[in-house]
């Protein structure tokens with residue numbers, strides 16, 4: 018028998034008896050291929066193989082270690098030669114032309130990029146896990162092996178001292194984070210097995226060290242130490258208004274879930290209470306990846322706070338709470354799709370060769386929009402962590418700058434500095450995190466930038482026509498590159514910016530510059546100086562239109578200073594700093610409520626100055642975007658009819674105040690928020706003021722609604738606005754020819770808020786014909802064809818989860834999964850008993866008879882039960898397990914039931930061994946038809962069919 022075969026057949030026997038197999042999720046069973054018996058763990062299977070099929074159990078297997086070692090040596094040598102000249106040229110330029118990092122730092126980073134990446138693990142720790150947590154036993158077993166794993170007698174270079182397979186990183190808590198001291202494939206078979214088992218039961222997660230930083234930053238200052246009850250208390254932060262009961266976290270781009278799991282672990286550390294009082298929404302539009310997250314979370318401690326959702330993060334819906342007001346999040350993680358050039362350490366030579374700047378430029382817009390949505394969804398005093406595994410400033414600092422500029426500027430959001438002694442583990446046992454500060458100056462490369470064609474731009478008014486907006490956007494430039502105040506242009510500056518590596522002694526690239534004037538023609542606009550606030554006009558018409566286009570993106574001197582002051586607070590992790598990949602994160606805090614711009618019409622008989630005085634604010638004209646509005650406000654010399662109102666922190670307050678002054682709201686600048694209800698005030702026959710709602714079909718008033726922002730029908734803004742709401746716009750083929758007007762009808766319907774009647778009209782929007790976007794990871798789930806199952810129920814109302822009142826479809830939740838603790842399980846029993854939310858037989862108590870804490874999950878069980886009792890099907894166990902694991906896999910799509918039945922399906926399954934029942938409901942929609950509330954469950958056709966088949970017991 019050869020070595021490999023022997024190794025596979027040998028079974029690690031140590032500690033098997035301590036494995037609590039009864040706690041293992043039955044869906045994780047492993048089958049013996051020889052006799053088809055099922056086992057809860059590999060170890061059990063190996064035990065069986067030994068007993069029943071005569072496989073060897075003697076000692077640890079001997080690995081073909083020599084060959085593994087030589088393989089490793091060969092790959093280390095190959096890695097040291099990895100090179101991408103374009104990558105090197107680009108980052109050297111960024112170092113020289115901006116302040117990204119020192120050239121020395123880049124050279125060291127480059128050396129590290131050529132070293133293999135150490136595999137890091139997050140373990141269930143003594144503090145994360147409870148002492149009764151069976152996962153801990155797996156971890157202890159692995160750790161023991163880590164200490165003792167000398168079977169392969171791997172020795173360090175100098176001494177004959179056997180090294181451990183696991184070692185600690187000086188920056189992380191050794192009880193939760195460990196690094197593989199030698200590649201896992203060199204571990205003994207027993208250790209590999211232990212690792213695999215520990216991963217199977219969710220006791221160990223592989224995760225890069227730098228990727229562990231964002232969740233730690235996100236929860237910094239939030240979670241109090243264990244409360245008096247020992248169960249962990251409500252997360253809190255001093256200067257933040259935390260809801261009495263609930264703490265809300267959104268992971269906007271969550272799959273495959275490493276950071277979500279880390280967040281769940283962190284909450285679990287604090288006890289059931291912290292979990293129950295937290296709603297953690299993990300969102301990702303890519304269903305396959307979300308499924309991976311769903312699977313991984315099934316065994317994660319703290320999963321009871323998790324809600325999975327599959328929306329496009331750019332359009333993540335506004336959830337509504339009791340009373341209909343919006344639920345903003347305390348914390349949001351925006352770990353966005355990126356070029357990933359910080360992960361070069363784990364990439365192959367082929368992947369290194371693929372590096373190019375166009376990739377980076379193409380992602381910028383999506384990244385900005387995701388961060389904008391995150392900034393809009395976070396509450397005042399709340400925090401957003403923006404992170405990427407790229408080192409490119411266009412994907413990082415430029416995105417942070419641009420997104421903040423779009424939602425209110427540095428006055429409303431600020432990048433929070435990370436404390437200089439910030440540690441990723443307990444202060445006493447870990448070193449302060451090593452990182453570099455964020456950049457304030459950088460250049461934007463031509464999309465065809467190569468080491469031979471090193472063309473780049475410092476300022477946004479230099480962008481040549483042919484690539485403007487297509488590949489290079491003004492928002493990619495550094496704050497100083499977005500100034501229109503260029504008084505003098507030196508002769509050198511007028512030359513195309515073509516960088517020659519030959520001129521730089523430090524450069525290792527010796528390729529002569531190819532000045533390819535045909536392919537790449539950088540352009541410098543030549544004008545003698547233009548200050549947007551001066552009366553002086555730019556020379557040519559053409560320039561004028563270019564400038565006015567850019568004006569929207571330009572920064573004043575004050576703004577430039579403000580951004581330049583906050584950008585260094587961003588955190589860049591270079592590969593040598595944590596011995597990890599390269600990484601970027603920015604911790605952004607919302608310091609103001611929403612930014613409102615309110616239009617006040619000129620009123621009959623009142624002069625402009627009277628109106629200005631009346632509203633003790635400034636009156637502006639011709640504002641077309643929030644950015645422009647801010648600029649005007651800053652300049653304080655514009656005239657017109659737009660009124661900026663900041664005396665009230667809520668729109669409702671502002672509206673009331675305005676009504677008292679006889680005006681009404683016509684529009685506002687923050688397009689992300691739903692549109693307000695519109696009211697006019699008119700005098701009735703008796704001279705009393707009367708509120709009149711503006712009717713939806715009142716075209717005259719409707720026209721006025723958006724005039725302040727859109728009266729010039731700025732196509733770009735219009736498109737942005739329509740995109741935001743998922744509406745067709747003039748470039749959309751579905752609109753009638755020549756219809757370049759703003760689609761008023763649709764906007765009002767979408768912004769209709771919680772009223773179900775309004776929401777039904779969403780159906781008008783047929784997303785199935787939306788062209789799919791190729792080239793990046795995003796998957797627009799709305800492209801799918803849906804099959805509709807309609808459930809008619811007179812009692813059906815909105816669904817509630819804790820403080821959040823939501824109608825999943827109304828708010829756009831398309832896949833929503835709330836794992837619910839089983840009342841039979843120990844944890845759930847103690848939590849529900851304390852809270853007295855259920856009677857001893859498990860039936861939920863009426864709201865007024867409950868006492869104590871009441872978790873989100875309890876709420877969801879009760880509410881769904883209350884509203885859909887007759888529609889809950891208690892499925893046989895195996896069906897539910899398969900349903901949960903396979904319904905998303907769509908492997909049942911060819912099963913077509915002969916008779917289709919109308920009916921909604923909510924599956925609930927409870928089991929003692931599963932630690933809880935899980936509830937799965939897909940794409941619910943509440944609407945009203947002929948005054949009958951209708952709950953519609955929308956799902957993909959094949960999923961629906963498989964569900965139907967399950968219900969009709971034909972499965």
Ligand SMILES: C[S@@+](CC[C@H](N)C(=O)[O-])C[C@H]1O[C@@H](n2cnc3c(N)ncnc32)[C@H](O)[C@@H]1O
Pocket residue numbers: 228269270271272273274275276277300301302303306328329330331352353354355387794795796
């Ligand atoms: C860097 S990965 C996230 C990794 C994840 N946070 C983790 O730690 O495991 C980026 C994710 O963004 C998702 N994504 C792509 N387009 C998106 C969009 N429009 N909205 C939200 N997420 C998107 C991708 O599906 C991908 O899973």
